[in-house]
Amino acid sequence: MLGLVAAGDLAALWADWRLPSDLTVAIVSGTQAVLLIATAVVYLCWLWRVRVNAEVFDASSQSMGRGWVIGGWFVPIVNFWFPRRIVLEAWDASAPQGRPAGHALVNVWWTLWIVSLLTDRLTTRSESVDVMAFSYAVDLVAAVLAAVVVLKLTRMQHEKALQGPLLPTAALG
Template identity: 55%
Template sequence: MYDVASALVDGRTGEGIRRKADHADSLYSAAGYAQTGALLATIVVFLVWFHRARVNAEVFDPFGHSKSRGWAIGGWFVPILNLWRPRRVMLDIWDASIRQGSRTTHGLVNVWWALWLASLVAYRDSTAEHRDARTALEIQHAAGRATFADAADIAAALLAILVVLRLTRMQHEKALRGPAGTAL
């Protein structure tokens, strides 16, 4: 899309550019459907994992949670609250899952969350810009913004994978150690 718009901005026209534009539109649409399908599947898997991690964390520390179990899923769907509530639940889970006596930082969670929010804003802006684009230059700019939004989304997804792996490992190790205060 970006390359076709660039060609149009440079003044190149003709049947070849028209075919490339049609092909770019088809690819853009197919990529959107693929991304939506992958996102929906990932949402389901992540929410099941997140709720399970919250239940596990309650076993490790029954009184260390500022929000109830329901917020592990519901917090993602309540407008405005979904900008910070899931992060708060994640931090409670993280803190409950850390090895007793260890110091923990929330750096990985905070960077993941910041990138995820940035990707949401970038996606929203690029979608609006693409929808309103009327000239080749506007389409080119919108395609560049969409590429940035996708890059931010990929970075957030990679960090989410690291968060899931790290937290799952922390919970596994804590479960293997057994109840606190008992000699092994």
């Protein structure tokens, strides 16, 4: 789904540069809106499952209630940092034992997502093709990085699940 959002951004970039008619913009914008809504639903289902898995791996690392997995995206102001925090806590809980996972990928994705939101707001106030192109380009990169985060976190959780439960070191001695 994130790949389709990225493809929609590419189509929007192409349409703005090659076919800047009102009809083309309306069709591409409508398609992008449908793709974004469908992707948001699938993404939130995935994130909910990842968060539940993270509780199994390390419940103490999950500082926020499950309701924030979805609510954090929709509550004004906190939606600028709660979703990132939820992803990072699941990321840390899913990291292989003894091998901490860095946060650079999540941080770059989240930064670009926020920049994408802000530039999208600018495009509603600007008729500039350059501003719209920049917004689409940032959103495109954010969508690709979001897909990479999804794939990596899913893989980390799969590998951790295959390891099975870890025994306390006292039980081994």
